[in-house]
């Protein structure tokens with residue numbers, strides 16, 4: 001028997017926001033966003049909502065909650081570091097995503113010891129051990145709900161082919177699984 005207006009529970013047990021927020025069914029990569037501004041210090045936060053939004057020039061967008069220290073620093077400094085995490089960096093993400101830069105200088109934590117380098121083109125610390133590092137200058141912003149989307153043009157970058165991305169799903173961390181055989185007719189969907 002099915003309830004009016006719903007699909008059968010057996011085929012889709014998660015039907016409502018009450019059962020489990022549906023956004024948790026997305027899988028994302030995770031960035032550590034670094035920021036800094038003169039006389040205001042530096043900071044790092046975890047940000048799964050970080051995407052590339054144009055290829056040439058390469059632009060990134062990070063959605064950062066208003067009221068966070070990161071939001072304040074990016075707004076003041078006009079630049080941010082996108083550090084796309086490797087599958088060895090879950091502990092850094094967990095720490096940076098559950099602590100607050102107004103209360104603690106996160107980058108001084110031993111977790112980051114030896115893992116910081118100075119941005120080449122921006123005045124923001126960058127992190128070692130990542131899949132990809134992009135130094136970004138804010139070009140525009142967009143307000144979406146409780147978050148601001150900072151769109152940044154990448155002015156310097158570094159990729160590390162030996163690292164694999166960290167994945168995040170339903171509050172848990174994963175690494176990439178098996179490589180699938182490429183379907184015969186598959187075309188890249190990148191526009192490249």
Ligand SMILES: Cc1cc2nc3c(=O)[nH]c(=O)nc-3n(C[C@H](O)[C@H](O)[C@H](O)COP(=O)(O)O)c2cc1C
Nearest residue numbers: 045046047048049064065068069070097099100101
């Ligand atoms: C895995 C993970 C992903 C997160 N993704 C986001 C995100 O996309 N946007 C956001 O505003 N906060 C995100 N957060 C929460 C922030 O990292 C968190 O609020 C942090 O304490 C903000 O730090 P700050 O106040 O020092 O800037 C995430 C947290 C975790 C653990």
